[in-house]
Every structure is written in C-alpha cells, then in structure tokens.
Amino acid sequence: MVFYFNRMRKIILILLLVLSVVPSVWAQKRSKGPGSINEVQGQAFKTKRNDRVADFTNAYKIDDEYYAIGRKAHVEVTSLIWLFIGHEYKSDFVIYRLDTKMNYREMTIIPADFFGHDVQSLSMVKLGNRLCALFYFNNKKQMRQYLFAQMIDINSLKLEGRPYKIAESPITKRDKNISCIFNVQVSDDHSKMFVITDRSNVSVSRRERKAAASQKGHTFSYWLINGEMDLINSGKNVKMGKGNTLLVGQVSDNAGNMCLLGYEAATAAKGKKSKKNDDEQNAHSESKLVMKIIKPSGEQTDMEFGKGEKFYSASMKLNPNTGNVAVVALIASGKGGAKGIFSQQVNLASGEMGDESTQLFGVDMVSEMSKLKPPANSKVKKEKPAKKNRKSKGSENAGPADYIYNLVRLGSIHYTDSNEMIITTQKYYTYTVTYTTYDSKGHASTHTVTYHVYGDIISFKLNELGEIENFGYVFHRAETAAGDIIRDYSSLYKNGKLYVMTTSSGGMISLDNKVSAIQPFKERDINQRKVMYSQFIYVSETEMLNVVASRKKLLFSRYSVRLD
Amino acid sequence: MLLLPLFMNAQTRKNSSDEPDDNQIEKYLKDGRGVSRKNLIRFRLGSAAAGYFGLSYERKVVGNIGVEAGFYVRPFSYFLFEEMRLNDGITGKKLSIDLQSVHGGMGLLLHPKYYFSGKQKRMNSGYFMGLRGTYRTFNADVSVYSNQIGEFPQKDVKASSTAILFTCGSHQRLGSRMVWGIEWGMGVGWDAYKKLDYGTMDANNKPVIQHTNGVSKFTSGYIMVDLLFGFLF
Numbered sequence: 001m002v003f004y005f006n007r008m009r010k011i012i013l014i015l016l017l018v019l020s021v022v023p024s025v026w027a028q029k030r031s032k033g034p035g036s037i038n039e040v041q042g043q044a045f046k047t048k049r050n051d052r053v054a055d056f057t058n059a060y061k062i063d064d065e066y067y068a069i070g071r072k073a074h075v076e077v078t079s080l081i082w083l084f085i086g087h088e089y090k091s092d093f094v095i096y097r098l099d100t101k102m103n104y105r106e107m108t109i110i111p112a113d114f115f116g117h118d119v120q121s122l123s124m125v126k127l128g129n130r131l132c133a134l135f136y137f138n139n140k141k142q143m144r145q146y147l148f149a150q151m152i153d154i155n156s157l158k159l160e161g162r163p164y165k166i167a168e169s170p171i172t173k174r175d176k177n178i179s180c181i182f183n184v185q186v187s188d189d190h191s192k193m194f195v196i197t198d199r200s201n202v203s204v205s206r207r208e209r210k211a212a213a214s215q216k217g218h219t220f221s222y223w224l225i226n227g228e229m230d231l232i233n234s235g236k237n238v239k240m241g242k243g244n245t246l247l248v249g250q251v252s253d254n255a256g257n258m259c260l261l262g263y264e265a266a267t268a269a270k271g272k273k274s275k276k277n278d279d280e281q282n283a284h285s286e287s288k289l290v291m292k293i294i295k296p297s298g299e300q301t302d303m304e305f306g307k308g309e310k311f312y313s314a315s316m317k318l319n320p321n322t323g324n325v326a327v328v329a330l331i332a333s334g335k336g337g338a339k340g341i342f343s344q345q346v347n348l349a350s351g352e353m354g355d356e357s358t359q360l361f362g363v364d365m366v367s368e369m370s371k372l373k374p375p376a377n378s379k380v381k382k383e384k385p386a387k388k389n390r391k392s393k394g395s396e397n398a399g400p401a402d403y404i405y406n407l408v409r410l411g412s413i414h415y416t417d418s419n420e421m422i423i424t425t426q427k428y429y430t431y432t433v434t435y436t437t438y439d440s441k442g443h444a445s446t447h448t449v450t451y452h453v454y455g456d457i458i459s460f461k462l463n464e465l466g467e468i469e470n471f472g473y474v475f476h477r478a479e480t481a482a483g484d485i486i487r488d489y490s491s492l493y494k495n496g497k498l499y500v501m502t503t504s505s506g507g508m509i510s511l512d513n514k515v516s517a518i519q520p521f522k523e524r525d526i527n528q529r530k531v532m533y534s535q536f537i538y539v540s541e542t543e544m545l546n547v548v549a550s551r552k553k554l555l556f557s558r559y560s561v562r563l564d
Numbered sequence: 565m566l567l568l569p570l571f572m573n574a575q576t577r578k579n580s581s582d583e584p585d586d587n588q589i590e591k592y593l594k595d596g597r598g599v600s601r602k603n604l605i606r607f608r609l610g611s612a613a614a615g616y617f618g619l620s621y622e623r624k625v626v627g628n629i630g631v632e633a634g635f636y637v638r639p640f641s642y643f644l645f646e647e648m649r650l651n652d653g654i655t656g657k658k659l660s661i662d663l664q665s666v667h668g669g670m671g672l673l674l675h676p677k678y679y680f681s682g683k684q685k686r687m688n689s690g691y692f693m694g695l696r697g698t699y700r701t702f703n704a705d706v707s708v709y710s711n712q713i714g715e716f717p718q719k720d721v722k723a724s725s726t727a728i729l730f731t732c733g734s735h736q737r738l739g740s741r742m743v744w745g746i747e748w749g750m751g752v753g754w755d756a757y758k759k760l761d762y763g764t765m766d767a768n769n770k771p772v773i774q775h776t777n778g779v780s781k782f783t784s785g786y787i788m789v790d791l792l793f794g795f796l797f
Contacts, residue, residue: 050684075681077691079734116599141595164584234582236575298577
C-alpha cells in the first residue's frame with residue numbers, strides 16, 4: 001500500500017510539473033513576444049472599377065485614424081490607322097480613411113482637374129497643419145512644366161482656396177509627355193517644402209545623357225516654401241558638379257537649410273594622352289560625391305568627398321537630433337559586388353564636415369558571411385558562389401574574396417538613440433532568358449525576358465566614426481520579370497530593434513553576425529491569384545501600412561514595432 | 565537641345581515671379597488643348613462616301629459606357645462606294661442578287677460602346693469596343709440571278725438593310741474642340757428586297773418571268789473601316 005502511494009505521488013508530481021510548463025509554452029506560441037512586429041489586418045473591401053487606384057504614394061496617421069493616399073490612372077490612346085499607342089497618365093487622388101483595425105471607413109476623391117483642364121497627380125504631403133496635393137502639368141504651347149499645389153483641410157478633406165502654381169521648368173518639344181521633373185521633400189516638422197527640378201528625375205535617352213556629360217556643369221533649380229505658401233527662397237540654374245552629375249538625394253531641416261547630394265562620374269581625358277603626371281591625370285578623371293548646402297538666405301556651400309571611389313548606390317539621411325546629414329554609399333569592387341561602406345557626416349547648419357570613413361568588409365567578414373546557412377525551415381536556398389573568371393584561372397591565386405557578390409543595392413538608413421547608424425542593403429542581379437517559338441511554317445521567333453532577382457538582405461551597424469560594428473543577415477529571394485522595383489522590402493527601427501518586411505514575411509533582425517529568420521505574415525484574406533500589386537506605404541519610423549490590391553478589392557494591413 | 569542655360573542667368577536670390585501664385589492658374593493651363601468636354605457630335609466619312617450624310621451624337625452614359633446615335637439621309641444616288649459586303653447577296657435556294665446602284669433612303673445608327681481608355685464621362689479621347697447597329701432604307705437597281713436563267717435586271721426595287729457589326733476604334737484630340745478617329749468593324753447584315761421579279765423555265769422549257777409579292781431576304785458578311793471627325797461641346 002505504501003509502495004503504491006509513493007508511486008502515485010511520483011506520478012502526481014510529474015503531472016504537476018508537466019502542467020506547470022505546458023501553459024507557459026502554449027502562451028508563448030499564441031502571443032507575440034517582445035520585439036516582434038504587430039500585425040493588424042483589416043477586412044478586404046470592394047472598390048468600384050472607376051475608383052481603382054494605380055499606386056499609393058503616402059499614408060498619414062491623424063489622431064486614431066489612418067489616411068492612405070493613392071492615385072488613379074487613365075490611359076489615353078493615340079491611333080495611327082492600325083496602330084494604337086496608349087499612354088498612361090496619373091489622375092485623381094483617392095484618400096482612404098481607415099480605423100485602427102484597418103477597416104475601411106470613407107473614401108474621398110481629390111480630382112486632378114483645374115477649371116476643366118486635366119492635370120497629373122504627383123503626391124500628397126502634410127504641410128503645416130494641412131494636406132497639400134501636388135499636381136504637375138505639361139503646357140505644350142508654352143513648353144513648360146508647372147507644379148501646382150492645392151491645399152486641403154486635414155479634418156474635412158475639403159479643398160481650401162484655389163490651387164497655387166509653385167514651380168515651373170522649361171521642357172523641349174520632345175518632352176510633351178514627360179513625367180514629373182520636380183522632386184518634393186518636406187521637413188520633419190512639416191513646416192517647409194523643398195522643391196527641386198532636375199532632369200535626372202526622369203529617364204533620358206542615351207543621346208541626352210551624352211549631351212549632358214559634355215556640358216561643363218550640372219544645374220538645377222529650387223524653391224523653399226513654407227506652410228502658408230510663402231516663398232522663403234528660390235534659385236535658378238544653380239550649379240552642382242559637372243554635366244554628368246546624377247542627383248542622389250535631397251533633404252531639408254526644420255530651419256530651412258537645404259542639402260543636395262550628387263554623384264559625379266569619372267570623365268575620360270579628351271584628346272591625346274597627355275604627359276601630365278599621375279596626379280593631374282587622376283584629378284581629371286576621378287569620380288566623387290558632390291554636396292551642396294543652401295541656407296534659407298541663399299548662401300551656398302559646396303563640398304566633395306569620396307574622390308576616386310566608385311559606388312554602386314548612395315543615400316543620405318538627416319539626423320534630427322544632431323542636425324547632421326549622413327551620406328552612406330556602397331563601395332564598388334569592380335567584380336560585381338560591394339567591397340565596403342563609405343560614410344560621411346556633415347552638419348547641415350554649420351556646414352562642418354566630419355571625417356570620411358571608408359570601411360572595407362575585409363576577407364574575414366566576407367568569409368564569415370559565406371559560411372552562414374539559411375534557417376532549417378526556410379524555403380530560401382543559399383545562392384551559389386560567384387563563378388571564378390576563366391581568364392583569371394591561370395593567374396596567380398586571387399585569394400579569398402574581400403567583396404560580397406551581388407551586394408549592390410543600398411536600402412534605408414536608421415539612426416539609433418546614440419546617433420549610430422543601421423543601414424540595410426540587398427543583393428540584386430538580373431538574368432535574361434531567350435525563348436524561341438516556332439510558327440506552323442517552322443519560322444522561328446525569339447523574345448528575351450529579363451528577370452530581376454532581389455536576394456539576401458544584409459544590415460550593418462556603423463558607429464559614430466562609420467566603422468562597421470556588426471551585421472545581420474536574412475536569407476531571401478524574390479524575382480520578377482515586370483521591371484526593376486529597386487527593392488522588395490521595407491524596414492522599421494526603434495529602441496534598438498530593426499525589423500525587415502517583405503510582401504509576405506517579416507521579423508526582427510538581430511545584429512549579431514548571425515542569420516535572422518523572418519516569419520510569414522498572416523494569410524491575406526484576398527484571392528492571391530487575382531492580386532495585382534502589394535505595396536508598403538511609410539507612415540513613420542515605427543509603422544507601415546501594406547496594401548494588397550486585386551481587381552475588385554483592397555486589403556489594408558498595418559505593421560508596427562512593439563514598443564516595450 | 566537639352567539643358568538649361570549654363571552659368572548664365574543663374575539666380576541665387578528669390579525672384580518675385582517665383583512666388584506661389586493662385587491668381588493666374590488659367591494662364592498656366594492654356595495650351596490650346598481646351599477643357600474636358602462631355603458631348604461629341606460625329607461626322608462619319610465612310611458613311612458619307614457611301615452616300616449617307618448625317619451626324620451622330622455620343623456621350624458616356626454610365627462610367628465608361630457610351631452610346632452613339634445617328635440619323636442619315638441619302639440625297640444623292642450611288643456615291644463613291646457601298647459598304648463592302650463579303651459575299652454579294654448570295655443566299656437562298658433559288659436566287660442571288662447583284663446590286664447595280666443605290667439611291668434615296670435614310671439610315672439610323674445605334675452604337676453602344678465600352679471605353680477602355682480616357683477619363684470617365686469625358687469624350688476628349690478614348691479607345692473603345694462596341695456593337696454597331698445600322699438600319700437603312702434605299703431604292704436599288706438590281707440584277708437578279710436564278711439558278712435556271714441568268715441575269716434579270718430590275719429597277720427601283722425598295723429595299724432595306726440591317727447590319728450588326730462588332731467594332732473597335734479610337735478617337736483623339738485635334739486642337740481644342742475637334743477630334744478625329746478611326747473605327748474598324750466586322751459583322752453580318754440582312755438585306756430585304758420587296759417584290760423581286762426573276763426569270764425561270766416553265767414546264768416546256770420556255771423562259772417566263774416569276775413575280776414575288778413578298779420580301780426576298782439575303783444575308784451578307786460586312787467589313788467596314790470608317791474615318792471619323794467630331795466636335796466636342
């Protein structure tokens with residue numbers, strides 16, 4: 001009897017132990033732990049065919065409601081006997097008002113029509129305590145492109161006053177249908193709007209690029225406007241860099257200091273090879289980053305850095321805490337991948353430059369990354385390493401790689417609370433497939449399709465000196481034949497946590513030189529086969545909206561960082 | 565070709581002309597294209613070449629669905645050409661008909677269409693597909709062929725023609741108020757001729773004239789290309 005009781009006691013103790021563990025395990029599976037992404041998915045709702053949105057440009061959170069702003073598009077067809085050519089024009093703005101659960105509440109249309117004339121919508125920004133709808137119009141008689149702004153009351157979404165013409169730029173006869181030349185950026189406190197006009201904003205032909213490269217200087221025009229639609233300052237034909245300079249970014253701070261970043265490509269020396277020394281030869285041909293700071297008074301400061309370096313991509317971001325603009329670029333290795341990160345900090349108010357930082361990845365870091373493997377349950381396979389150049393096969397050992405193959409795209413720059421930087425980068429490459437088809441007579445016809453592949457996402461943490469402290473790695477692969485979408489992920493950062501989201505999955509990225517796994521999002525309550533596009537819309541550093549559009553429905557979801 | 569003037573006219577201070585301006589918006593929008601219009605009156609060159617003169621009115625009634633309705637008269641006799649028939653009236657068990665000339669009569673047009681491009685409710689431009697129905701009356705000089713005796717001419721036969729064509733086409737702006745466009749169509753038509761006489765053989769193998777008091781019907785295929793000009797208002 002005693003023996004039986006002891007045995008039962010043991011069984012009961014074991015049962016109690018098990019029961020005490022299971023609920024906590026069960027609870028962890030059901031709830032999202034600290035540091036994960038909050039995901040709120042709304043109900044898919046039907047849209048009328050005539051109100052369908054071609055793309056979404058902005059989103060705002062006002063009180064407890066969210067406003068997603070999109071643009072309709074319409075096609076105009078030109079017919080030439082048997083040939084019909086369609087041209088798409090962006091038209092009316094559509095504003096969807098959503099509640100905190102991402103359910104549809106109301107839709108408002110802001111027509112792209114001024115006094116019976118069709119104009120094209122650009123974007124809608126928050127300026128002051130109002131919304132500002134931006135439109136552009138190509139006047140084919142005056143040969144000018146105009147930028148218009150229509151102010152809108154933020155609560156009632158009703159138009160306020162007449163539209164303003166705020167900027168203009170000449171266009172040529174060939175530019176009658178050109179897209180918007182203007183770039184608009186609003187300061188963090190929404191008090192000022194910085195408009196620039198630069199032809200590098202629109203695609204240009206090879207001939208035009210050559211003509212631009214032969215020009216001595218690159219020029220642009222700018223306007224700085226406040227929330228009351230008063231002009232603070234403007235400049236026309238302002239020079240920045242040589243003719244082939246490509247505008248990379250623009251930013252303005254709350255005080256109205258404006259900053260532009262450009263990349264000036266190397267130019268070949270003309271004529272016979274001179275007998276100049278190496279330094280003069282290099283000075284003539286080196287590439288560099290050029291920056292121009294313009295104060296609200298019009299005072300300009302020019303600076304250049306990164307001389308002689310070639311970059312795959314560059315970006316800049318303003319740190320509102322320090323007033324510094326950080327320029328970050330991926331240094332090209334010339335072998336199909338970045339070999340390091342360049343960074344430079346400039347104080348926007350004083351124009352004071354920090355030290356340049358050129359951080360090479362080095363063999364050790366590249367080797368460490370190459371040994372990483374995808375998580376066990378991941379569907380993504382590790383990309384094959386780059387093929388060795390046959391020509392160099394017979395040459396001396398090239399040694400281990402010091403560059404990351406296919407790493408060519410720079411993503412976002414985030415600031416930590418201690419003013420260090422977290423940057424996201426992505427591998428990207430293209431491949432072409434040629435298809436041959438035969439008709440009934442045996443005649444062959446071929447067509448070539450270019451596939452764009454968006455690969456692994458690598459995040460780097462840079463300290464204040466621009467030195468790489470550590471990295472985070474996410475295995476990822478997505479490809480599309482529909483053209484280059486630049487990048488297929490978005491990132492959020494807050495309280496020391498970085499989150500990366502693709503259209504189907506997301507998660508926290510740990511910057512500990514290891515692989516991070518991202519988890520699939522909730523299954524979208526929309527017919528996947530009929531999805532036309534899925535897009536992330538930036539709301540703030542800690543929140544993003546995602547919209548999935550099918551032919552007849554829209555579905556909004558909200559992703560936000562858990563703030564513990 | 566491309567760029568703004570270099571270094572010349574560089575402006576580093578604001579100019580009063582750069583101030584945001586809400587007074588002269590209409591000036592910036594004037595480029596000869598005119599405002600958007602909802603109504604369109606059309607003149608069909610193809611119909612005119614076939615002798616039918618008239619106008620049609622079109623408007624988008626619901627969303628991207630438009631309806632065109634027209635009325636035509638035929639003041640002259642056989643003009644340039646008749647609408648092309650794929651098989652010239654060959655049907656029926658006994659008769660075939662050859663249209664020699666056409667005169668008089670009138671025509672009605674009803675053409676609902678769906679616009680794939682262009683702004684809603686605006687008639688400025690668009691690419692469409694539609695179903696065009698026409699009803700025409702006319703007097704015709706014909707030659708009737710029977711399977712027994714050859715050609716038998718007849719004059720002033722009263723006739724009507726009904727056709728339904730599947731169409732596609734587009735129109736685009738020409739200046740501020742005018743549009744021009746092109747339309748393609750393919751379909752089927754039914755011609756009806758009243759009181760046709762035709763020749764036949766009697767029991768003794770002698771040729772006799774057979775009178776019909778009713779209507780002789782013929783079915784034809786149609787193809788059509790039309791050039792259109794319109795006025796927006």
